[in-house]
Amino acid sequence: MSIEQNCKVQGYLKNVCSHIKWTETHQQVKQELLTHIEDCISEYVAEGLPEQEAIQKAIDRMGDSETLGKQLHQTHRPPTDWKLLFIVAILTGIGLIALYSIEMQGLLTGRVSVPVFSRSLSYTLLGLVALLGMTYFDYRKLKVYGWHLFAGTMFVWLMILVLSNTVINGKPYLNLGFIVINYVDAVTPAFLAVALASIFINKEWSKNSWFLSPVLLLVVPDIFYIMSSSWATAGIYTVMFLAIMLLSGVDKKQLICIASIPISLFVFSILTAPYRLSRLLSFINPYTDPTGSGYLYIQSIEAIKSAGLWGQGFSMVVNLPEIHTDFIFPYIVHAFGWVAGAVVVVLALALVGIMMSVAIKIKDRYGRLMVGGLTCIFAMHFIWNILMTLGYAPLSDINLPFFSYGGSQTFINMAIIGLVLSVYRRKGLLSKAHLN
Incomplete structure (x- = not known):
């Protein structure tokens, strides 16, 4: 015995x-x-x-x-990353204050007919439920469902492309009758990150056929993003995909080989449609077409330039569409000043930094890959949104996490934070493979 x-x-x-x-x-x-x-x-x-x-x-x-x-x-009491929660609370609070002032000042008149602030508050409360639920959920239970989650995500996406008659800003949405969900931009990146972490956890990169599954997993979603008119999200997914590959132990030459595929597709799409190049490069010198492709850049830059150190108050003379979503950062800076803008940037960097530190501390390989992928999604959203409003990146409909109005994105962002907290709670635990 x-x-x-x-x-x-x-x-x-x-x-x-x-x-x-x-x-x-x-x-x-x-x-x-x-x-x-x-x-x-x-x-x-x-x-x-x-x-x-x-x-x-x-x-x-x-x-x-x-x-x-x-x-x-x-x-062995489960730890909680209070720093992460504190930063999320501050970001969410600033976002709600900004949305409230936008609505109260009548800056959405003629554009949006829904009560932006009250709905945002409801979405935030619902998101908090998701955050708590995911925090106490054992993320390791998802480890064996990588391919299932990937296939399920793509199947629902295909059904939306084929059957959905709900199109908002040129993009297909998932219409469930009682709710409309931004499935493509809000849901798929997070679901695919969780799926890829599971798929790549035991990937043998030394095999001759190593490239088959990565090509499939990268190209198919990118094609679906393009079909859904979500070029920016395709870029975010590609960066997230390559990050998870890198964390999984892929050789740099293999990484470059896979990265060349979306780059080639992007170059090809630009060469076959010159108008896309014109739109893409308009941020380099928007003043060459101030009433056309450069108009939004100029309006955003002027709103930020005129803010001053402490801001110009809640009203806004500069005309910016989608001020409650894509261009909420210029409004925050214009209303509260460059100091407020700097605070937002610092908090965003701190949030991404804390999530990266969680990934580093994780003993479980699956948790490390998953948090790494989810961190990339947040990082790309923050970087792209802020840079485009400053005129340093192409315009897109990438929103600012925890600030921009949107029920689907708010819910998913909160759920992602909950998932990261779930991983953090178990950072000292070894995977079951190590225990058996």
């Missing part, structure tokens, strides 16, 4: 774990205690003691099961 199956050892381990409330740590605690007990038994047997006497002496040496269990309960 092995030491692990000994009734005295089993009883001791069970008694210790009965005082540890977080059951997910029980298996790891048992493994750690069993290793110590086995070492003690080997030591006593080497001294000439009979095995049963050595077992009892080893257990006595470990200490009282109740006392040890209470000590381990304190040691």
